[in-house]
Amino acid sequence: MAEPQIRLAGIERVFHLGDSEVHALHSLSLTIMPGEYVAVMGPSGSGKSTLLNLLGLLDRPNAGSYVLEGRDVTTLNPEEQAEVRSRRIGFVFQSFHLVPRLTAYDNIALPMMLAGVSPKERDVRVNKALKDYGLEDRAGHRPEELSGGQRQRVAIARATIMEPAMILADEPTGNLDRATGDEVVHLLEELNGRGVTLIVVTHDPGIGSRSRRQLLMEDGELRRDSAI
Amino acid sequence: MRAPDLIRFASHAATGNPLRSSLLVLAVAIGVAAVVVLTALGDGARRYVLAEFSSLGSNLVIVLPGRSQTGGFNPANAITGTPRDLTINDAKALLRGASIRRVAPIAVGTSEISVPGKLREVMVAGTTSQYIEVRHLDISQGSFLPEEDWGRGAAVAVIGAKVRQEMFGQGSAVGRLIRVGDRRFRIVGVLASSGQGLGMNTDELVFVPVALAQAMFNSNTLFRILVEAKNREEIPLAKAQALEILKLRHEGEEDVTAITQDAVLATFDRLLSALTLGVAGIAAISLAVAGILVMNVMLVSVVQRTSEIGLLKALGATGSAIRLAFLVEAAMLSAAGAVMGFLLGQGGAALIRNFYPTFPAFPPDWAVAAGLITALATGILFGVLPARRAALLDPVQALAKR
Ligand SMILES: Nc1ncnc2c1ncn2[C@@H]1O[C@H](COP(=O)(O)OP(=O)(O)OP(=O)(O)O)[C@@H](O)[C@H]1O
Ligand SMILES: [Mg+2]
Numbered sequence: 001m002a003e004p005q006i007r008l009a010g011i012e013r014v015f016h017l018g019d020s021e022v023h024a025l026h027s028l029s030l031t032i033m034p035g036e037y038v039a040v041m042g043p044s045g046s047g048k049s050t051l052l053n054l055l056g057l058l059d060r061p062n063a064g065s066y067v068l069e070g071r072d073v074t075t076l077n078p079e080e081q082a083e084v085r086s087r088r089i090g091f092v093f094q095s096f097h098l099v100p101r102l103t104a105y106d107n108i109a110l111p112m113m114l115a116g117v118s119p120k121e122r123d124v125r126v127n128k129a130l131k132d133y134g135l136e137d138r139a140g141h142r143p144e145e146l147s148g149g150q151r152q153r154v155a156i157a158r159a160t161i162m163e164p165a166m167i168l169a170d171e172p173t174g175n176l177d178r179a180t181g182d183e184v185v186h187l188l189e190e191l192n193g194r195g196v197t198l199i200v201v202t203h204d205p206g207i208g209s210r211s212r213r214q215l216l217m218e219d220g221e222l223r224r225d226s227a228i
Numbered sequence: 229m230r231a232p233d234l235i236r237f238a239s240h241a242a243t244g245n246p247l248r249s250s251l252l253v254l255a256v257a258i259g260v261a262a263v264v265v266l267t268a269l270g271d272g273a274r275r276y277v278l279a280e281f282s283s284l285g286s287n288l289v290i291v292l293p294g295r296s297q298t299g300g301f302n303p304a305n306a307i308t309g310t311p312r313d314l315t316i317n318d319a320k321a322l323l324r325g326a327s328i329r330r331v332a333p334i335a336v337g338t339s340e341i342s343v344p345g346k347l348r349e350v351m352v353a354g355t356t357s358q359y360i361e362v363r364h365l366d367i368s369q370g371s372f373l374p375e376e377d378w379g380r381g382a383a384v385a386v387i388g389a390k391v392r393q394e395m396f397g398q399g400s401a402v403g404r405l406i407r408v409g410d411r412r413f414r415i416v417g418v419l420a421s422s423g424q425g426l427g428m429n430t431d432e433l434v435f436v437p438v439a440l441a442q443a444m445f446n447s448n449t450l451f452r453i454l455v456e457a458k459n460r461e462e463i464p465l466a467k468a469q470a471l472e473i474l475k476l477r478h479e480g481e482e483d484v485t486a487i488t489q490d491a492v493l494a495t496f497d498r499l500l501s502a503l504t505l506g507v508a509g510i511a512a513i514s515l516a517v518a519g520i521l522v523m524n525v526m527l528v529s530v531v532q533r534t535s536e537i538g539l540l541k542a543l544g545a546t547g548s549a550i551r552l553a554f555l556v557e558a559a560m561l562s563a564a565g566a567v568m569g570f571l572l573g574q575g576g577a578a579l580i581r582n583f584y585p586t587f588p589a590f591p592p593d594w595a596v597a598a599g600l601i602t603a604l605a606t607g608i609l610f611g612v613l614p615a616r617r618a619a620l621l622d623p624v625q626a627l628a629k630r
Contacts, residue, residue: 053624056542058541058542058623058624058627059623059624078546078547079546079547079548082541082544082545082546082547083544083546085541085542085543085544086543086544086545087544091542091543093627097535097538097539097542097627099536099539100244101240101241101244102240110540110543111543111544113229113230113233113237114229114540114543114544114545114549115544116229116230116233118230119232119233158543162544
């Protein structure tokens, strides 16, 4: 059997709000293989985003271990974690999170710029991405000049430009209408078809049913895992 | 992040909020311009005073009869009771001083001068040919008193510009005869107008050979002896030699006073340099205020761009990359302010020079350098805290912020 891409064991994430404690994640264990397509579902406040942030190394658990591609990443220092985010992980957000003053081209190039990729190499890859996502004639436009679907396509192009091993998407269709939402889901599924691990947080049962594996969260616990 | 990318990213961020950035640049610019203009004024005053004083002649030691307790410049010493007079032979003896280049004795008195139809009361100064070099004066017509035996002297005179104007109007003066007291002199030269100096205005003087002046006033004393040192470094030596020579000639009694122009100049120099430094310091405070403004504006900018910072972290930016980006932005804004302030300040100084051409309002190099460096340093220094804050932001919370 192949090595799992993600192995979470006994994860705890506790937030302190004044005197009260919120167990956003509680004794969570989970294994995800490379190339899987996983939908994370559950009611609001059940800990879906917290789980995704943890998987994306934006947050640290209070307890438990996270082994990513055979390496315990909870013990890495912030700079090393940034390096892992840069090379292995792509984020797609509900609210797109594009930099408003940068053009579509520059937004897509941003991860490569941060990683110190040469401008020549960047140009080749951005132009290919613009073509792949049908954004060629939008290269010089700033986010405010783009439609919601175009913005999310720019965001997906940005998430994939460093060729990460996995894409983490937190309600990627939450701000889009049905048709554009479907379009974005198709794009993500296409990436998954090329071997990228895809983990999508969604409230949409339609998307949930299309995924090959569904996780149901409730009160910070993993209630149901369709793979088990 | 590569350096060109970093600079491009930071300048994008700076121009992304033009109002904020231009206010900040303006604040720094005003600080730097204040340093440049105020020090230009301070140093201009210093140069102006120094230039006025050195018009007396450089490397000058002035010997007066009488011992002055304070060593200060007090013309009263020369007029009131003099224990032992200075004589032409004293002056001549000073030429033996190894560090002394030129000597010009001066005897003064008032007399009437006349040409047919005109009569004036004037100051008459008896001196020798080297006076003009010692005092760095210019001749506008003819020549100064000729080189000759100090004890005799031909009946020739040199007149100041104002005397010439009053006695001869627009007509030529050189070659004309003039009556001074009961003697007749031939005018050989006219001095160029120079203004005040040594408490007497050379424009209003009539110069005659020192021996004739003494004969005219029936005395053999000198008002002063002007001594010129070989060079600037030897001024103290020349002063000591003059005092030593005169002491020997006066039976071992030090009964003359020698003052150097340098001593007076040095006092003014110190005073006005301190003044310049003072105004530079005050102007630098405005730069510090600008620095605090830089900090506040950058802090606000960090808050405004919180979600962007969170995003950058999610995209793999390290804390140090984010810190650097904010520092570069602060540095660029203060550098722009420094350059603008430098241009504004130089423009202001040029404007002052334009309106007051005689006032050398040039900012000293040290002040310009200090202003620019202070602006950059405060910009970066006060940028550190906001940059740190940005780098330490929690990415999850930063991303959650809208
Ligand atoms: N920074 C925080 N401080 C305190 N409590 C937090 C924080 N982040 C999340 N929580 C709490 O943790 C729990 C899980 O939050 P999370 O955002 O993961 O929910 P979610 O499943 O993504 O919900 P939604 O579907 O509304 O996005 C919630 O009760 C939330 O209030
Ligand atoms: Mg959520």
